[in-house]
Amino acid sequence: MPAADGSAAGSTGPRVVLVGPMGAGKTTVAGLLGERWGLPVRDTDADVAASAGQSISDLFVDHGEAHFRALERDAVALALAEHDGVLALGGGAVLDPATRELLAGHPVVFLRVGLSDAVKRVGLGTSRPLLVGGVRARVKALLDERAPVYEAVATLVVDTDDRTPDDVADEVARRVEAREQEEAR
Numbered sequence: 001m002p003a004a005d006g007s008a009a010g011s012t013g014p015r016v017v018l019v020g021p022m023g024a025g026k027t028t029v030a031g032l033l034g035e036r037w038g039l040p041v042r043d044t045d046a047d048v049a050a051s052a053g054q055s056i057s058d059l060f061v062d063h064g065e066a067h068f069r070a071l072e073r074d075a076v077a078l079a080l081a082e083h084d085g086v087l088a089l090g091g092g093a094v095l096d097p098a099t100r101e102l103l104a105g106h107p108v109v110f111l112r113v114g115l116s117d118a119v120k121r122v123g124l125g126t127s128r129p130l131l132v133g134g135v136r137a138r139v140k141a142l143l144d145e146r147a148p149v150y151e152a153v154a155t156l157v158v159d160t161d162d163r164t165p166d167d168v169a170d171e172v173a174r175r176v177e178a179r180e181q182e183e184a185r
């Protein structure tokens with residue numbers, strides 16, 4: 001139940017928030033961290049699709065990217081306020097300045113991925129509307145444009161190229177736990 005100021009009563013916020021480009025493995029690694037820590041996992045892409053009653057692709061086609069971004073901003077704000085588990089954001093969520101402000105003070109991990117691994121991972125499906133048309137060129141443009149934004153919001157950066165999701169989740173868990181211990185001292 002949210003408190004009067006909009007925050008969730010008793011919520012301490014997510015144990016970790018995963019950011020990074022499409023194909024970085026946010027959703028996959030969030031699932032692994034949730035299992036490891038015994039915590040619930042939430043993904044703002046799934047929240048937006050559920051609240052709109054439409055897939056993300058259909059939302060882009062029917063209402064456009066700006067409408068999707070507005071729903072996404074609300075979904076991130078709500079998840080940060082009420083979710084105490086592992087949180088994966090949509091790849092473009094951090095483009096919104098208000099979202100970046102909300103992230104300040106949370107443990108944010110940037111899962112970094114290079115062009116070649118990102119292209120291999122996202123494949124040629126149509127579930128990522130921003131990539132329909134020319135996957136490699138679009139991925140390159142998005143990685144170049146967004147890398148500084150992910151770096152700016154992150155408290156930790158974890159490389160994912162040539163690594164399995166389990167290996168990435170191990171490093172995220174180890175480093176988040178080490179930070180928590182430092183902060184508890």
Ligand SMILES: Nc1ncnc2c1ncn2[C@@H]1O[C@H](COP(=O)(O)OP(=O)(O)OP(=O)(O)O)[C@@H](O)[C@H]1O
Binds near residue numbers: 164
């Ligand atoms: N480290 C990895 N090595 C190889 N494949 C991976 C790795 N991480 C994720 N994958 C695979 O890449 C694909 C995309 O992963 P995932 O959906 O978790 O990415 P995402 O960052 O959540 O992307 P989006 O921003 O589109 O939601 C999935 O098929 C997943 O199994």
Ligand SMILES: O=C(O)C1=C[C@@H](O)[C@@H](O)[C@H](O)C1
Binds near residue numbers: 045128
């Ligand atoms: O990087 C992006 O802009 C996106 C990433 C996905 O997670 C979805 O949020 C959507 O396909 C847009």
Ligand SMILES: [Mg+2]
Binds near residue numbers: 088
């Ligand atoms: Mg995802």
